[in-house]
Amino acid sequence: MKYVILVSHGEYANGLKDALSMLSGERNDVISIGLKNGKSADEFAIEFNKKIKDISNEDEIILLGDLIGGSPLTTAMNVITGKGLMDNTIILGGMNLPLALTTILMKDVLDKNVLVEQVLQEAHSALKEFKIELEEEAYNFQVYDNNLYYNKGGRKYVSFIYSYR
Amino acid sequence: MKYVILVSHGEYANGLKDALSMLSGERNDVISIGLKNGKSADEFAIEFNKKIKDISNEDEIILLGDLIGGSPLTTAMNVITGKGLMDNTIILGGMNLPLALTTILMKDVLDKNVLVEQVLQEAHSALKEFKIELEEEAYNFQVYDNNLYYNKGGRKYVSFIYSYR
Numbered sequence A, B: 001m002k003y004v005i006l007v008s009h010g011e012y013a014n015g016l017k018d019a020l021s022m023l024s025g026e027r028n029d030v031i032s033i034g035l036k037n038g039k040s041a042d043e044f045a046i047e048f049n050k051k052i053k054d055i056s057n058e059d060e061i062i063l064l065g066d067l068i069g070g071s072p073l074t075t076a077m078n079v080i081t082g083k084g085l086m087d088n089t090i091i092l093g094g095m096n097l098p099l100a101l102t103t104i105l106m107k108d109v110l111d112k113n114v115l116v117e118q119v120l121q122e123a124h125s126a127l128k129e130f131k132i133e134l135e136e137e138a139y140n141f142q143v144y145d146n147n148l149y150y151n152k153g154g155r156k157y158v159s160f161i162y163s164y165r
Helices: A012-024 A041-051 A071-082 A097-106 A112-126 B012-024 B041-051 B071-082 B097-106 B112-126
Strands: A002-009 A030-035 A060-065 A089-093 A142-144 A147-152 A155-160 B002-009 B030-035 B060-065 B089-093 B142-144 B147-152 B155-160
Touching (some): A002 A097, A002 B012, A012 A030, A012 B002, A012 B012, A012 B030, A030 A041, A030 A071, A041 A071, A060 A071, A060 A097, A071 A089, A071 B155, A089 A112, A155 B071, B002 B012, B012 B030, B030 B041, B030 B071, B041 B071, B060 B071, B060 B097, B089 B112, B097 B112
Parallel strands (some): A002 A030, A002 A060, A060 A089, B002 B030, B060 B089
Antiparallel strands (some): A142 A147, A147 A155, B142 B147
C-alpha cells in the first residue's frame, strides 16, 4: 500500500488529518503524528515506530512534514531509515492542505516522479495572497473560481458558490 | 494590534496554532478557528464573529486560510467584510507552518507589502522535496542545513544537529 504519513510539531499533523477526512473521507492509508510539547525526540521515535509497525518493504511511504530540518521530520526519517524503508520513501516538507489532499487523491494513479511534481505544483499554486479586486460600480457581479464578487453600498463582498443550477 | 487569524476545515487551524505555540510561545495575537465536520457555514460565521469580537478598525488582520475558495476562509472573509474590517485585512491561502511562523515573527517589524512578499517567499522555499544524496563511501559525513548525513553499513543516515560547540 502507499501510505501518506503526516509529521509535525504539536497537533498540526493530527489537525491536518482531521481536515483531510472532511474533504476525502476517513482512510486507513493516512497516518498522522505530532511531537508533543515537552516530549523528547527519543519518545517521539518510539511512538512513530509504533505508528508504522505494519508498514513493510512491499509498501511505499509519502512522508509529509511541517518543516525540513525540524526535529519531528528528522526523527521520523531516522526511524524509517532504521527500518530499511527509506528507499521506498518520498519526503516533502512545508506541507499544507492542498499538498496533502492532492497527494492522497493522486498517489495511486500517478508515477512517483510525476506525483511529486504535480502535488508540489498544486501546493505552490494554492499558496498565495488573495486580493479582492476593487470595482467602482455598485453590484458589479463577477464569478471567478467558485466565488461571487460584488459591490454593495460602496463595500466589496465575496461569496462562495455552493452549487450551480 | 496586528492579529494573525488561522482559518481552516476541521482541526487544521487549531493544530497549526498548537505547533506555533511550541515554536514561538503562547501569544494573544494569534487566533485559530476551524469549520467542524457537520457544522454549517452559518454556524461557523457566528462562531467566527465571536472570535474576532475584540478586533476593531484600529487593528490589522492577517488572515491565513487552508484553501482559497473553501467555505471556512470565504465565510471568515464575509464576516470580516460585514464588520467593515476588510480594508485592514491581508488574506493568504494555502497556509503552512513556515508561512504562519514567519508571519508571527515578522508582522510587527515589516511593512505590509514587504511582509507579504517575505512570508510567501519563506513558505514557498520550505515547500519542497527533501532528497537524501546517495554517497557510496562509508561514513561520508556531510553537514547541510543543520543535518548530519552519513553512511553506515551500506545505509544512509541523517541526524538533526541540535547544537554546535
